[in-house]
Amino acid sequence: MTLTQADVLAIRREFPIFERKIHGKRLVFLDSAASSQKPRAVIDAMVHIYTHSYANIHRGLYTLAEEATTAYETAREKIARFINAPETAEIVNVRNATEGLNLVAYAWGEEHIQAGDRIIITEMEHHANLVPWQQLALRKGAELAFLPVTDAGELDIEGLSPLLSDGRTKVVACTMVSNVLGTIPDIVRIVTMAREAGALTVIDGAQSVPHMPVDVQALGADFMAFSGHKMCGPGVGILWGRRALLEEMPPFLYGGDMIRTVKKDKTIWNDLPNKFEAGTPPIAEVVGLGAAVDFLIDIGMDNIHTYEQQLVKYTLEQLRVVPGLHILGPEAGQRGGAVSFWMEVAHPHDIAAILDEDGICVRAGHHCAQPLHIRYGLPATVRASFYVYNNEEDVDMLVRGLHKVIKILGR
Ligand SMILES: Cc1ncc(COP(=O)(O)O)c(C=O)c1O
Numbered sequence: 001m002t003l004t005q006a007d008v009l010a011i012r013r014e015f016p017i018f019e020r021k022i023h024g025k026r027l028v029f030l031d032s033a034a035s036s037q038k039p040r041a042v043i044d045a046m047v048h049i050y051t052h053s054y055a056n057i058h059r060g061l062y063t064l065a066e067e068a069t070t071a072y073e074t075a076r077e078k079i080a081r082f083i084n085a086p087e088t089a090e091i092v093n094v095r096n097a098t099e100g101l102n103l104v105a106y107a108w109g110e111e112h113i114q115a116g117d118r119i120i121i122t123e124m125e126h127h128a129n130l131v132p133w134q135q136l137a138l139r140k141g142a143e144l145a146f147l148p149v150t151d152a153g154e155l156d157i158e159g160l161s162p163l164l165s166d167g168r169t170k171v172v173a174c175t176m177v178s179n180v181l182g183t184i185p186d187i188v189r190i191v192t193m194a195r196e197a198g199a200l201t202v203i204d205g206a207q208s209v210p211h212m213p214v215d216v217q218a219l220g221a222d223f224m225a226f227s228g229h230k231m232c233g234p235g236v237g238i239l240w241g242r243r244a245l246l247e248e249m250p251p252f253l254y255g256g257d258m259i260r261t262v263k264k265d266k267t268i269w270n271d272l273p274n275k276f277e278a279g280t281p282p283i284a285e286v287v288g289l290g291a292a293v294d295f296l297i298d299i300g301m302d303n304i305h306t307y308e309q310q311l312v313k314y315t316l317e318q319l320r321v322v323p324g325l326h327i328l329g330p331e332a333g334q335r336g337g338a339v340s341f342w343m344e345v346a347h348p349h350d351i352a353a354i355l356d357e358d359g360i361c362v363r364a365g366h367h368c369a370q371p372l373h374i375r376y377g378l379p380a381t382v383r384a385s386f387y388v389y390n391n392e393e394d395v396d397m398l399v400r401g402l403h404k405v406i407k408i409l410g411r
Helices: 005-013 040-053 061-081 096-114 131-140 157-164 185-195 243-248 283-299 300-320 347-354 371-374 394-407
Strands: 091-094 120-121 143-147 169-175 200-204 221-229 237-241 260-261 266-269 325-327 340-341 363-365 383-385
Touching: 005 243, 040 061, 040 283, 061 283, 091 096, 096 131, 096 169, 096 200, 096 221, 096 237, 096 260, 120 131, 131 143, 143 157, 157 169, 157 185, 169 185, 185 200, 237 243, 260 363, 283 300, 300 340, 300 394, 340 394, 347 363, 347 383, 347 394
Parallel strands: 120 143, 120 169, 169 200, 200 221
Antiparallel strands: 091 237, 221 237, 260 266, 325 340, 340 383, 363 383
16 A cells, blocks of 8 residues: 555654744654654653553562553563564663664674674664674674675675685674665575575664564564664664574673572573663663554554655655755665765755755764765765655755755855
8 A cells, every 4th residue: 555645644743743843944854764753652652651650660569560561561572573573582672773783792792703703794884783893803803894885875795605605704784774875785685695604694674674564584684673763762772683592692781680690609690581681671662662663553564665665766856856966875666765965066064054944854974874985985975864754745845955055055
């Protein structure tokens, strides 16, 4: 099913922030790749738990603590179903996608990576899926290899076979959707090739899980991290990992809740997932993410993906006719909802500032992907990124704003 313009306007009305004006203008929010806006259902779920059922979870034997624990664990079940995780206990609640990726790089990486091993990532990784691996490689004397991207913004998967052939690769970490280029690599092929070579796979789902159906069992990967705050939820992240791997990994953080018993000289770890959730977790945030999952399922992940692809196609068509504007990344089709570009007449920061005067929010900078920008010889780009509350009128406003940039700065 395709979402109609009326459907999208109805969805937008679910987000209270779109009632406000910026500099007297309608808010045109084109920065959802950084963090999405929140629907009333999510805000209400958080207000509800704080107003009616808030207490610390797991430890209390009183009614409020039981209610809060049930709400927290019910949300975990929803999140597990959303990505088709084989078990709810494989869902670890963390602060953000970055923490999930760091957890794997530390807890798994410290035990398994040795001098001379190879870690493969790609040139289009967000720093969250780059720096933890880079630092692990430096600590261990391992090699960090980058799968290149082409001039057209596609991932060069052919480069993977030679890297995998000598048996030194222990892990392949790759994003499912580039937050800069919008590229959607053939992740199933990458995972299959890595597995056949005996390497572990870590998927960065930060830009995929909010925008398309993602089934970790169909992907066949070992770990996947993603951000709740990019999928209509609050500030929380999720790490999914295979039980067998999570079981044999040491904890990442130590303290309360992650233990079964503590003696003065010895500690026995708690069961999954608690072993990886030290201290008081973000209780209301996880409950809010459960509500966000309900909200997205109600719209339909397939519908969101199809709709966003149409919107991106329209955006590419409209941007292509703006004079002196250069778009990064592949053609429309299999492409995510982020469109980055640069203009000959102005620095990205100036473009963003001029657009803001008309209530249009875009991101300007390297979008936490500096090696990718260096690859294209650019210090910074402008990024417009979409979600299910955006429509063609938002794109038209953006294009009008870019013509204004040319008028002001294009002498
Ligand atoms: C592809 C990708 N990976 C990881 C992250 C990091 O997400 P978080 O800020 O939730 O840690 C982002 C955020 O922009 C991203 O786009």
